[in-house]
Amino acid sequence: MIPNGITPADDQIAADIFGVSIGYWQDTKHWEKIRGLKLLNRPGSRRRIYSKEQLLxxxxEEERAKAVNEQPKYDLPPVPAGEHPDDLLDLEESLYALPEEKRVTLSTWKGYxxxxxxxxPDPDFNLGGKEVDGETAGGEDFWLRRTILDWxxxxxGRGNPKGRPVGRKESQSRPPNPQAEERRKRARQLLNEHPTTLTAKMLAEDLGIHPVHAERILRAARLDMVINLLxxxxxxxxxxxxxxxxxxxTSHARKLLDEARKAGTDAQ
Known part of the structure; x- marks a missing residue:
C-alpha cells in the first residue's frame, strides 16, 4: 500500500536518487543498509516500492556523513499509518480493501x-510505466481506496443486491462536472492545434494535473476526434x-477506430 501523502518510488527512481545504476542498486541491496527505510509493497509483490521522501x-544524510567521514545517522520522515481514502492499492490489495461479504476470489478479481x-474502474496511478501513444505501457497499476470502495x-453483485443491474442505465444522469468538462474542452482544443505532437505530459503540464489523469483525458479527446472523422x-x-x-x-489506432465505430453505432 502507498499511504496517502507519500510519493512512491521504485528501484529505478531510487537508483537515480543515489546516482547509481539500477543493477548496482539491486545487486548491493542498498535499501537494506538504510535504517528506518520502509518498504511499501506487500510481501510477494514483484516491485519494491519506497517513499521518495525517505529516499531523498x-x-x-549519506552525502553529509561522507563529507565528514562519519557513519550515517538516518532520521527519515515517518510513513503515515492507518487507512485513508486516498491510499493507493495494487490489484490484490484493492480486493482485500473490500468488506469480506463483497469480496470475490483473486482469480475472479483479476478477471475484472x-x-x-x-x-x-481505470487505475488512478501507474508506477514505472512508459507512455506510448498517450497510453501507459508496463509498470504497475494502483487504485485509490475510495475509487474501489465507491465502485x-x-x-x-455479492453484498449489494440492490445495486443497478448490469446493462441498465441510470434513471437520472449525473450532474456535469464543470472542471472536468473544462479540461476535456481544453484537451480537444490542444489536440486540434497539435494533433500529431500533443502528449499526455504536455497536457498534464497545461492542465496542472497528474500525467496518468492526462492520459485518460487525451485518449478521450482522440476518441472524440475519430468519431467526428467517421x-x-x-x-x-x-x-x-x-x-x-x-x-x-498500429494496435492503438485500431482499437481507437473500433471504439469510435461502436460509439457511432450505439448512438444510432
Whole structure:
C-alpha cells in the first residue's frame, strides 16, 4: 500500500536518487543498509516500492556523513499509518480493501481487471510505466481506496443486491462536472492545434494535473476526434487514424477506430 501523502518510488527512481545504476542498486541491496527505510509493497509483490521522501532524506544524510567521514545517522520522515481514502492499492490489495461479504476470489478479481465483462474502474496511478501513444505501457497499476470502495458500493453483485443491474442505465444522469468538462474542452482544443505532437505530459503540464489523469483525458479527446472523422469519412482506415492523431502503434489506432465505430453505432 502507498499511504496517502507519500510519493512512491521504485528501484529505478531510487537508483537515480543515489546516482547509481539500477543493477548496482539491486545487486548491493542498498535499501537494506538504510535504517528506518520502509518498504511499501506487500510481501510477494514483484516491485519494491519506497517513499521518495525517505529516499531523498537518506541520500542527503549519506552525502553529509561522507563529507565528514562519519557513519550515517538516518532520521527519515515517518510513513503515515492507518487507512485513508486516498491510499493507493495494487490489484490484490484493492480486493482485500473490500468488506469480506463483497469480496470475490483473486482469480475472479483479476478477471475484472483484464477480462471483457465486469470491469474494474481505470487505475488512478501507474508506477514505472512508459507512455506510448498517450497510453501507459508496463509498470504497475494502483487504485485509490475510495475509487474501489465507491465502485463496489455502486455495482450490483455479492453484498449489494440492490445495486443497478448490469446493462441498465441510470434513471437520472449525473450532474456535469464543470472542471472536468473544462479540461476535456481544453484537451480537444490542444489536440486540434497539435494533433500529431500533443502528449499526455504536455497536457498534464497545461492542465496542472497528474500525467496518468492526462492520459485518460487525451485518449478521450482522440476518441472524440475519430468519431467526428467517421461522420465525414465512413471508410476511415487505421492508417488514417494514425496520421490524424499521431498514434505510432498500429494496435492503438485500431482499437481507437473500433471504439469510435461502436460509439457511432450505439448512438444510432
Amino acid at each position: 532524506a537518506a541520500h542527503a 481487471r483484464y477480462g471483457t465483462k465486469t470491469q474494474l 463496489a458500493a455502486n455495482r450490483r 461522420k465525414d469519412q465512413p471508410e476511415l482506415t487505421v492508417e488514417d487514424v494514425q496520421r490524424e492523431t499521431g498514434l505510432h502503434v
